[in-house]
Amino acid sequence: MTEETIGSRRRAAVRLKAARKHKPSSQKWLLRQLNDPYVAAAKERGFRSRAAFKLIELDEKFGLIGKGARVVDLGAAPGGWTQVALERGASRVVGIDLLDIDPIAGATLIKGDFQDESMETALAEILGGPADVVMSDMAPNTTGHTATDHLRIMGLAELALDFAFKHLAPGGAFVTKLFQGGAQGDMLNLLKRRFAQVRHAKPEASRKDSRELYLVATGYRPDAS
Numbered sequence: 606m607t608e609e610t611i612g613s614r615r616r617a618a619v620r621l622k623a624a625r626k627h628k629p630s631s632q633k634w635l636l637r638q639l640n641d642p643y644v645a646a647a648k649e650r651g652f653r654s655r656a657a658f659k660l661i662e663l664d665e666k667f668g669l670i671g672k673g674a675r676v677v678d679l680g681a682a683p684g685g686w687t688q689v690a691l692e693r694g695a696s697r698v699v700g701i702d703l704l705d706i707d708p709i710a711g712a713t714l715i716k717g718d719f720q721d722e723s724m725e726t727a728l729a730e731i732l733g734g735p736a737d738v739v740m741s742d743m744a745p746n747t748t749g750h751t752a753t754d755h756l757r758i759m760g761l762a763e764l765a766l767d768f769a770f771k772h773l774a775p776g777g778a779f780v781t782k783l784f785q786g787g788a789q790g791d792m793l794n795l796l797k798r799r800f801a802q803v804r805h806a807k808p809e810a811s812r813k814d815s816r817e818l819y820l821v822a823t824g825y826r827p828d829a830s
């Protein structure tokens with residue numbers, strides 16, 4: 606048996622031992638975390654979430670974050686997407702979340718609901734101009750009821766889009782998380798009128814069994830009606 610095999614067996618035994626300390630429901634979650642290559646890679650690269658790799662993939666595919674870009678990260682906690690935006694050359698990044706976020710050098714982090722009026726003035730001051738990218742990885746608490754969860758996430762995505770309309774620079778990009786079924790009806794039509802290109806994407810890092818996917822709209826046209 607090679608040393609590598611012995612090593613991986615040992616690691617598996619440690620994982621199982623660690624997982625056994627927990628209730629069956631959290632055991633399942635823990636085992637999934639422990640065996641997830643993106644969790645391991647995030648730890649190795651100092652990212653706060655495995656979600657960081659979703660943004661890396663989206664940026665590699667669509668070229669969203671240019672050098673010196675101003676970026677707004679909606680639903681930023683624990684901070685993976687904010688870290689990626691900075692690493693990819695953004696000059697100003699504002700992360701907003703209902704939850705506390707530990708400081709990230711180079712970013713401004715605001716605790717609160719992105720819909721609060723106070724956010725508008727704070728943002729204009731911090732960014733020093735309109736945003737080049739408004740991105741939302743926001744997720745509402747899920748209920749387990751598929752139709753309700755779909756409506757909730759669509760509602761949040763629509764509000765994020767309203768926010769983008771107010772803050773994006775011409776030519777800017779908007780990214781939002783959705784559930785499968787994607788952007789539909791009115792929202793999709795609106796996006797197609799106001800952006801040069803609208804695409805759906807399911808990054809490799811997005812779990813196969815999750816209904817999540819992302820909508821990426823580029824080339825914002827504020828004057829289009």
Ligand SMILES: C[S@@+](CC[C@H](N)C(=O)[O-])C[C@H]1O[C@@H](n2cnc3c(N)ncnc32)[C@H](O)[C@@H]1O
Pocket residue numbers: 653654656657679680681682683684685686687701702703704717718719720742743744745
């Ligand atoms: C999946 S997490 C984001 C992970 C993040 N992209 C990362 O890489 O670390 C979704 C976040 O959306 C936040 N959220 C949900 N509704 C929000 C709202 N109305 N305003 C601000 N943040 C919100 C939640 O608190 C949660 O932290």
